[in-house]
Every structure is written in C-alpha cells, then in structure tokens.
Amino acid sequence: MGHTAPLLQMAGICKSFGSAQVLREVDLRLDAGEVLALLGANGAGKSTLVKILCGVYSRDAGTVRLDDQAVRYDRPEEAIAHGVRFLPQEVSILPDLTVAENILIADLPLKRSWLGKQVDRPALRAKARALLDRLGCDLDPDALVHQLSAPHKRLVEIARALAGQARVIVMDEPTASLADREVQALFAVVERLKAQQIGIIYISHYLDEVFEIADRITVLRDGLNAGDFATATASRREVLDAMLGTTVDELYPPRGASIGEVALEVENLSLPSALDSVSFALHRGEILGVFGLLGSGIDQLGRAIYGALGPLPGARIALEGTPYIPADPRQGRDAGIGFVAAERQREGIVPDLGVRANITLPFIDRFVRLFSVSKPREVSHAQSWIDRLEIRAAHLDQPLRLLSGGNQQKACLARWLVEGLKVLILEEPTRGVDVGARHELYLALRQWTQQGLAVLLISSDAEEVAGICDRSIVLDRGRVSSHFSGGAAPADLLHTPTAKDHP
Amino acid sequence: MSIAALLNRPGAGVALLLIFYLLVAVLFSVLSPWFLSFDNMVSIGANMAFIGLMCALQTPLIIAGGLDLSVAAVAGLAGVVVALLHASGVGIVAACLIALALGGGIGLLNGLLVVRLGLNSLIATLGTMSVIGGLALVLTGGLTKPLMEPGFNWIGSGQLLRLPVPLVLMLLVYIALGWVLARTRFGRFVYAAGSNAEASRLVGVPVARTLMILYVLSGLSGAVSGLILAAMLYAAAPDAAGQHLLTVIAAVILGGTSLFGGRGTVWGTLLAVLLLGTLNNGLTLMDVSSFWQDVTRGAVLLLAVGLDQVRTRAAGA
Numbered sequence: 001m002g003h004t005a006p007l008l009q010m011a012g013i014c015k016s017f018g019s020a021q022v023l024r025e026v027d028l029r030l031d032a033g034e035v036l037a038l039l040g041a042n043g044a045g046k047s048t049l050v051k052i053l054c055g056v057y058s059r060d061a062g063t064v065r066l067d068d069q070a071v072r073y074d075r076p077e078e079a080i081a082h083g084v085r086f087l088p089q090e091v092s093i094l095p096d097l098t099v100a101e102n103i104l105i106a107d108l109p110l111k112r113s114w115l116g117k118q119v120d121r122p123a124l125r126a127k128a129r130a131l132l133d134r135l136g137c138d139l140d141p142d143a144l145v146h147q148l149s150a151p152h153k154r155l156v157e158i159a160r161a162l163a164g165q166a167r168v169i170v171m172d173e174p175t176a177s178l179a180d181r182e183v184q185a186l187f188a189v190v191e192r193l194k195a196q197q198i199g200i201i202y203i204s205h206y207l208d209e210v211f212e213i214a215d216r217i218t219v220l221r222d223g224l225n226a227g228d229f230a231t232a233t234a235s236r237r238e239v240l241d242a243m244l245g246t247t248v249d250e251l252y253p254p255r256g257a258s259i260g261e262v263a264l265e266v267e268n269l270s271l272p273s274a275l276d277s278v279s280f281a282l283h284r285g286e287i288l289g290v291f292g293l294l295g296s297g298i299d300q301l302g303r304a305i306y307g308a309l310g311p312l313p314g315a316r317i318a319l320e321g322t323p324y325i326p327a328d329p330r331q332g333r334d335a336g337i338g339f340v341a342a343e344r345q346r347e348g349i350v351p352d353l354g355v356r357a358n359i360t361l362p363f364i365d366r367f368v369r370l371f372s373v374s375k376p377r378e379v380s381h382a383q384s385w386i387d388r389l390e391i392r393a394a395h396l397d398q399p400l401r402l403l404s405g406g407n408q409q410k411a412c413l414a415r416w417l418v419e420g421l422k423v424l425i426l427e428e429p430t431r432g433v434d435v436g437a438r439h440e441l442y443l444a445l446r447q448w449t450q451q452g453l454a455v456l457l458i459s460s461d462a463e464e465v466a467g468i469c470d471r472s473i474v475l476d477r478g479r480v481s482s483h484f485s486g487g488a489a490p491a492d493l494l495h496t497p498t499a500k501d502h503p
Numbered sequence: 504m505s506i507a508a509l510l511n512r513p514g515a516g517v518a519l520l521l522i523f524y525l526l527v528a529v530l531f532s533v534l535s536p537w538f539l540s541f542d543n544m545v546s547i548g549a550n551m552a553f554i555g556l557m558c559a560l561q562t563p564l565i566i567a568g569g570l571d572l573s574v575a576a577v578a579g580l581a582g583v584v585v586a587l588l589h590a591s592g593v594g595i596v597a598a599c600l601i602a603l604a605l606g607g608g609i610g611l612l613n614g615l616l617v618v619r620l621g622l623n624s625l626i627a628t629l630g631t632m633s634v635i636g637g638l639a640l641v642l643t644g645g646l647t648k649p650l651m652e653p654g655f656n657w658i659g660s661g662q663l664l665r666l667p668v669p670l671v672l673m674l675l676v677y678i679a680l681g682w683v684l685a686r687t688r689f690g691r692f693v694y695a696a697g698s699n700a701e702a703s704r705l706v707g708v709p710v711a712r713t714l715m716i717l718y719v720l721s722g723l724s725g726a727v728s729g730l731i732l733a734a735m736l737y738a739a740a741p742d743a744a745g746q747h748l749l750t751v752i753a754a755v756i757l758g759g760t761s762l763f764g765g766r767g768t769v770w771g772t773l774l775a776v777l778l779l780g781t782l783n784n785g786l787t788l789m790d791v792s793s794f795w796q797d798v799t800r801g802a803v804l805l806l807a808v809g810l811d812q813v814r815t816r817a818a819g820a
Binding site for chain 2: 303306308329330332333334339341346347348349350351352353357361362364365368371372373415
C-alpha cells in the first residue's frame with residue numbers, strides 16, 4: 001500500500017446494552033490533519049461509538065489503534081492520556097477561573113517558594129498565550145471565563161485539549177448555539193488544528209456545515225456502517241439516503257397553495273433592547289418564517305406574542321380580526337395560540353411526566369369529567385398523535401426525559417394540535433433533531449397548515465426557513481430588515497443589505 | 504423480565520420499601536410476642552397520625568417543588584392558641600377555627616414569601632419556623648397549658664368504628680390526596696410544576712397558584728396536627744410538635760418523593776410513616792433506650808435513600 005498508518009483506526013467495534021445491540025462491527029478511520037464528519041439519525045449509534053473512543057463505555061469486541069498501536073482503556077482519563085479528547089455539546093468550563101487557569105487546569109505550572117508549591121503565574125500566562133496563538137486567538141489569558149462569549153468559551157475548551165497533547169478531538173454539535181459569523185470563526189480554528197496534524201471527528205446535524213468543513217463523511221445507520229464519502233465528490237442526496245436508509249424525497253415537503261385570510265396581525269411590537277416596532281401579518285394556511293441571528297430579537301418575538309413576557313404597551317395585535325392583548329401564557333393558550341420554546345430541556349419538556357401527560361398538559365381541561373381526568377379520553381388522544389407523528393416511546397407513560405430529542409420535540413408539538421388552535425408559534429423547531437425526525441416534523445407542519453392552521457416559524461437556521469416557509473421576514477437588531485414572498489434561498493436571508501453590514 | 508427492567512418500573516421504589524417494612528415487622532414479631540397484636544398495630548397508627556397528617560400535605564408540596572419547614576412549629580402554636588383561648592373563655596369550636604385560620608394564614612404567608620417574593624423555600628420557611636416557635640414560647644412563657652374538654656379530646660383519643668379517631672382522620676386524608684394527585688387536574692399540575700416549572704408555565708399551567716394552594720394546605724395540616732396532639736395529650740406544650748419536623752421530612756423522602764420535585768406518591772409517604780412508627784414501637788417494646796431511636800431513624804433514612812440511588816443507577820444503565 002505504501003500509505004502511512006492512519007492516526008486512528010477503529011475496527012469491528014461491537015457494543016450491546018442488555019439485549020439491544022447498538023453497534024455491529026463498526027469501522028472508522030481518521031487520518032492526521034483530517035476532519036471526519038460522523039453522521040447518522042438519532043439512535044444510529046454515533047454517540048455510543050464516540051463514547052467508546054473516549055473511554056466512557058468499554059467495547060464488547062473490536063480493536064482501537066492509535067498510530068498503529070492497539071490501545072485498550074475504559075476510563076475517560078485514560079483516553080485523554082492517549083490524546084483523545086471529547087468536546088461535549090454544552091461547553092464545560094470553570095466560570096470563575098481565568099482563561100489561562102482553565103486551559104492548564106490539569107497541569108498547572110508550579111514553582112517552589114517558602115510557602116511550599118505555588119502556581120507560577122508568569123509561566124501559566126506564557127503557556128496559555130502559546131496555546132491560544134496556535135488557535136490564532138487573541139484572548140487575554142487573565143480574563144475571567146464567565147465574562148466571555150459562547151464561542152470564546154469554546155476556544156478555551158479547544159486550547160485546553162491542546163494543552164493535554166490531544167491528537168484526536170471529537171466535537172459534538174459544536175455550532176449548536178453559535179450564530180453564522182461565529183461558526184465561520186470556529187471553522188477557521190478547525191483549519192488551524194488540521195494544519196497542526198490533529199485529527200477531528202465532527203458530529204453535526206447541519207449538512208451544510210459538514211460539506212463546508214469536513215474532508216470525509218462516515219455514516220452510521222442502525223448500528224452499522226452505512227457509507228463513507230469524500231465531501232469533494234459526494235452529493236447531499238447520497239449522504240441523506242445513506243443516513244435515512246430509504247430514498248427520501250427532499251427534506252422539505254412541497255409548499256401549500258391554500259393561503260387564507262389573516263390569522264394574526266402584529267403592528268408596532270416593541271420591547272426594550274430587543275424589538276423595535278415589528279409589524280407583520282400571518283395568514284391561515286401559511287408558514288411564515290422569521291429568520292435572524294443571535295441577538296436579532298428572534299428569541300423574544302414569539303414569546304412576546306404568545307404572552308410569556310407580559311403586557312406589551314404600544315403594540316396592536318389582532319387574532320382573526322379581534323384585538324388580542326397578551327398578558328400571560330394562559331391567555332395566549334385560551335385565545336388559540338400555541339407556543340413551542342427553543343430551549344427544549346429548560347422550557348419545553350416536563351421530564352418526569354409521561355408522554356401522555358405531556359401531550360395533554362396545555363388542554364387538560366378538555367379531558368376532565370366530574371372533577372377527574374378521564375384516562376380513556378387522554379389515552380386515545382395521546383395515542384393518536386403518537387401514531388401520527390411516529391413518536392417512538394416504550395409505552396404511553398414513559399417519562400419524557402427518557403425519549404430522544406426528536407421524539408421529545410414531537411411530543412411538545414403534539415400538545416398544541418387540538419381543535420380550535422389558530423396560530424402555532426415555533427422557536428427553533430428542529431434544533432438538535434435528527435434528519436429523519438426533521439422530515440417527519442416538516443411533513444406534519446405542512447399537513448396542519450393545509451387544514452387552516454397558521455404557523456410562525458422562528459429560526460436561526462437559514463436553510464430551514466428557506467426550505468419550509470411560504471414567506472419569510474428577516475429580523476436584524478430588533479427590526480424587520482426584509483421580506484421574502486415565495487421561496488427564498490438561504491443565502492438571500494443571510495445577505496440582506498442590513499445583515500451584511502452587521503458589525 | 505430482567506432485574507434492571509424490574510427495578511425501573513414506576514412502583515419499584517415503593518415496593519422495595521414495602522418489602523423492607525415487612526422484614527422489620529417479621530423481625531419484631533419474632534422478638535416480641537406483643538408486637539403483632541391488633542391493639543399494638545392500631546396504636547402505632549394512632550401515635551403516628553399527627554405526624555402522618557403533616558407528611559401527607561408536605562408530600563405534594565415537595566413534589567411541586569416547594570418545602571415547608573415551619574409545619575411542625577405551626578402545630579405547636581395551634582395547640583397553644585387553642586389552650587390559651589379556651590382558658591380565657593372562648594368556646595372550643597371558635598378556638599379551633601381560629602387556630603385553623605392561623606395555620607392557613609401562616610401557610611399563605613409562606614406561599615407569598617416563596618412564590619411572590621421569590622425567596623428560597625428552605626430559607627423562608629426556616630425563618631417562619633423560628634418566628635412561630637418563638638411566639639409559642641412567648642405566649643405560654645414556655646409552660647405546658649392543660650386542655651380538658653371532652654368533645655375536643657375525642658379527636659385525639661376517641662374511637663370511630665373501633666379505630667382511634669386520629670388514625671381514621673389520617674387515612675381519610677391519604678385516600679383523598681391519593682385520588683387528587685393521581686386523578687385530578689390539580690394533581691397533574693402538582694407533578695408538572697415540580698418537574699419543570701418554566702415549561703409548565705409556558706403551556707398555561709398555573710404554577711404559582713398551585714404552589715400557593717399547597718403552602719396554605721401545608722399550614723392547615725400543621726394546625727390540624729397541633730389540635731390532634733393537644734387533644735391526645737390533654738394539654739398543649741409549645742415545643743411538643745416542633746421536634747418532629749425531621750421525622751416529617753424524613754418520611755416524605757423515605758417514601759420516595761424527590762427533593763428536587765416532580766416525583767413521589769402519598770402512598771410511599773404513608774408506608775414510610777408507618778415504618779418509622781413501627782421502628783419506634785418495636786424498639787420501645789424491646790426496651791431499647793429512646794435515645795437510640797433517633798439513631799435508627801437516621802440510619803434507616805440513609806439506607807433507604809442510598810438503596811434508592813443504587814436502584815436508579817442500576818435501572819438507568
């Protein structure tokens with residue numbers, strides 16, 4: 001062959017939990033200086049594979065070779081000692097320490113003094129500086145980490161991995177909470193890591209990103225290898241087919257045609273330091289997209305209309321022609337508005353309640369007979385949505401916390417799908433949801449709008465807004481900066497005149 | 504079914520507690536012939552009833568994400584208030600109603616402090632606990648006040664259907680609460696609020712109102728317990744009830760209710776109350792010093808919570 005051995009070679013990896021076989025003879029190869037995207041629907045086995053690589057789980061069978069040396073470890077510390085680093089989706093840093101302390105926490109430079117050993121501050125600063133320089137980053141080593149922005153915290157974490165002599169870095173959804181500009185900055189850092197011969201395994205749900213940053217793609221499906229692609233030559237369609245198994249038509253269903261009269265009219269909606277006289281109209285049978293970057297006001301708009309932010313002085317809102325004054329979520333709900341919040345774990349799911357009780361929670365009144373909740377009515381309602389949305393749960397009363405993100409999101413949506421709902425407001429409806437579930441969610445949205453529901457879809461994912469929405473508006477620093485009727489291309493949304501000169 | 508799946512079933516925690524309870528009962532019945540008699544069983548229930556009542560309403564409060572450390576102090580104050588009012592010539596029924604209103608009022612105050620002002624429930628109710636306990640001492644000068652009134656004493660030591668009145672009262676409260684939590688809309692709100700308050704609020708669950716109601720009910724349960732205790736003892740002592748606060752919290756946690764909210768049942772709490780009562784009773788029958796009873800209660804609590812942690816981990820793998 002003449003090739004040098006790959007940096008990392010995993011071969012024939014098997015893993016079972018109880019009777020469920022999660023990985024079946026999975027192979028994975030990573031070269032030095034390469035970005036490998038690991039893709040697969042939720043439950044495909046990618047997180048199990050990564051956890052085996054990082055020493056969280058031990059494998060049942062198979063080999064792991066680093067630089068052609070067989071390695072065996074079952075603890076994360078041992079993986080780190082071998083130069084394998086995992087960067088979880090949520091940044092894990094020590095907020096009250098400085099940048100330099102965070103980077104070198106595992107190996108603080110010490111000096112002797114009359115008090116015993118002490119941290120050698122100048123050496124600490126210099127070492128941290130050198131590591132930050134490798135990332136092309138000019139952060140102050142003495143800054144306190146809690147004062148940093150999310151992307152800078154991510155950089156501190158990467159620098160910490162470099163301090164530990166990492167050779168393989170696994171990034172799990174590193175861009176999930178970043179705006180587009182910040183993603184580009186992260187990619188610049190990834191390019192630098194590549195140039196330093198570090199191998200990167202990149203897990204993401206965003207195909208656009210994967211094609212931009214990765215050299216190769218390894219796809220898992222149902223615990224098996226489902227394809228290896230070079231991004232230079234592969235098409236998105238091929239990759240999607242490998243992930244989903246069947247040949248899916250497009251991710252986004254065709255647009256509906258039956259746009260009706262105005263369902264929700266918003267005029268002059270302002271909120272201090274968030275929204276500045278926002279006005280728009282949303283029609284029955286329509287999905288109206290609201291696109292914006294972080295800090296553009298998209299995280300306030302939906303909940304303000306719903307009523308979660310209390311009264312809105314100065315704004316005029318009409319729901320099917322009658323004035324509507326939002327004051328609290330109960331009023332929004334009773335007026336016929338549904339709301340699904342962006343932060344699913346914090347604001348969406350009720351983790352200890354079962355799937356059934358989660359679905360029936362907002363309109364529990366409709367299931368009450370003689371002071372008690374009628375279980376048969378609840379069961380038949382919940383079961384019908386579980387079937388229609390293909391929510392995968394062991395049983396009706398399985399606590400929602402035990403379901404995957406995509407299935408939790410489906411349950412959060414199903415809550416609102418009742419007789420009489422007029423407007424459904426969705427914030428980031430598919431964040432952290434795998435491609436298969438996304439497709440099902442989009443199909444369901446289309447179906448309901450065809451039955452007359454009006455959907456306001458608020459998202460920082462330009463591809464999603466362009467793909468699913470009938471019309472869209474762009475928010476920029478709290479103002480509506482542009483309107484698009486009909487299908488807009490993702491690039492159009494991102495490059496409206498005002499968004500371009502965003503500092 | 505595998506052991507992990509068995510341990511993961513919803514009732515597994517309560518079932519383990521029941522097994523433990525039966526083991527304890529078997530052990531004591533071997534060691535003491537008197538233990539298993541009907542009269543002894545009934546007296547365990549009757550003696551624990553006033554504590555069990557406080558536990559009953561503390562359970563939904565903790566499930567909903569609240570906590571009331573003042574409940575036992577309210578019991579002490581309620582007894583004292585009835586005794587003092589009765590001694591000064593107020594009718595016994597009016598005196599009891601005033602004491603109940605006082606208990607509900609203190610619950611309302613706790614609710615306002617926690618729900619409206621946003622104080623941490625531990626700190627807020629620790630504060631009211633201290634104020635109320637102190638007031639009871641101030642009102643009585645630290646002395647025990649006698650309280651003899653046949654009608655009144657009946658609720659502490661009378662019989663209903665050949666069972667002690669406090670025991671009957673406690674069982675009725677548990678049955679009612681069990682139904683409310685499992686079957687009603689309010690019960691659903693209790694679990695939802697404790698599991699994720701913000702998500703619940705965003706779908707229109709009246710989280711604040713639910714907690715307010717539970718704080719008021721907790722205060723009321725303290726007052727009722729205080730009346731029962733005073734009726735049992737034929738006297739009201741300012742510090743008679745306060746010492747049982749730890750037992751109340753211990754029983755709720757032992758019964759499988761999560762201190763973080765969202766999970767628990769009153770049936771687990773009832774079982775834990777009976778278990779703690781049985782331990783005290785059995786140790787007394789075996790002539791073990793009452794000083795050791797605190798030690799056993801603490802050890803059982805640690806053992807149960809520790810086992811539950813192991814169970815959750817085994818089931819979660």
